[in-house]
Amino acid sequence: MLPFCGTCEDIVDFEEKFINKRKIIKGREINYTAKEAHCTECGSLLFVPKVHDYNLKRINDAYREAEGLITVEEIEKAINMYNIGKRPLSLILGWGEGTVTRYLNGDMPTKQYSQTLKRILEDLNVMEELLEENKHKVTGSAYSNCKEAIQELKRKKSNGFVGDQKKIDNVIQYLLLKCEEITPLALQKLLYYSQAFSYAINKEFLFDDDCEAWVHGPVYRNIYEKYKNYGYNPIEEELDHYNFELLTNEERELLDSIVNNFGCYSGKILEEMTHIEAPWKEARKGFSDNEPSNQTISKDTIKKYFNDIKNKYQMVNVADIRDYSEDIFQKTHL
Structure with missing residues (x-):
């Protein structure tokens, strides 16, 4: 949907321009590249929802990068790697059952929780140990699916197909x-x-x-x-x-x-x-x-x-x- 330009008082087309911006988040200065939407008729700055969403994501990504926090994409990768749901993964990691869901929806993990997620991405043995330690917290099917995924990843790695x-x-x-x-x-x-x-x-x-x-x-x-x-x-x-x-x-x-x-x-x-x-x-x-x-x-x-x-x-x-x-x-x- 095209935006409304208050200057032109009409629905208009727009062009996107990239600009370098700075923002203070939790006392830390974050530098990132943002977009601005400008009316193609008069050049006025416009509010465009998709541009606004893009900028929010850029701020989020820049802050995570500055703090060394895991990204949403990396969390999704862990879920796919281990063939496990968001709730079971939270429980296996010893967290509240909605924690991973919150992180996938954009909440920032603490550095400690971020490091845990990064460790299971990097080391199959860490995930396997946590799975065995907390298997009583998840269903039998969730446990077996995750266990099979770990074994398959190890098999492929030993055969040279992963890694x-x-x-x-x-x-x-x-x-x-x-x-x-x-x-x-x-x-x-x-x-x-x-x-x-x-x-x-x-x-x-x-x-x-x-x-x-x-x-x-x-x-x-x-x-x-x-x-x-x-x-x-x-x-x-x-x-x-x-x-x-x-x-x-x-x-x-x-x-x-x-x-x-x-x-x-x-x-x-x-x-x-x-x-x-x-x-x-x-x-x-x-x-x-x-x-x-x-x-x-x-x-x-x-x-x-x-x-x-x-x-x-x-x-x-x-x-x-x-x-x-x-x-x-x-x-x-x-």
Whole structure:
């Protein structure tokens, strides 16, 4: 439904503009990117419910991020992972039966409760222990469904179908398929940018692997070992039999944007880009330019740097990665 403009005294169309805003929440200053709706006829500021809802969510997300609190999407992921309802999950965690429902509806969890939810997302054993400890509080079907989900997740992980290697292999296969030519050096940097912007935009890393701050930029050691025999030549692999069952549509859209905006550059150019970014530079502190290092590039550093990039460039979706890629290319080559 189109809004009413008091200045034009008519129902009008509107355009959305992004602005950087600040808000104090519980004594903490929060910076976030908001939207404003303006009348296309006179330019007046309008109230549009969907824009208002968008801004509330942005404030909510920015505060959660600043406080390190779990997101609604991550809570939903836990529920789906463990095939459990909101009420049973609350009881298994030792909380009031409506607690998880409140959090899904937008209430802010305490840091302690947030940490508990994050722990069950990261560690199947933690969830299994809590399930056994509190199984008397839930129905038999809720217990058995959750128990079976945990066992299935463990089985898949032990077989390599869930977790680091299989997921990163899916990402690599997708990148190889989408790029006309890709050298091992370029692949390493595309993996790095895929990981970084996945967290910045989707609030979740694509895979669990850590990269190291080598002389030539971020490197995933296992992937280096796998493709090192190609040297500076493009990787050639048969891709017909590959599938991408572990990649969601959202993740594929992200990878498409990475290919479009970074895959157009050579591995050497991508290396130079990573050399002026904080995550690689901070991990290389104390090392000379050509000194080998296996120092891990901290995921927390990646989070902070690329969250700042997202805010600086007002990124709303994966298409907005283009502005950053063009800007950093200019900084390194003009």
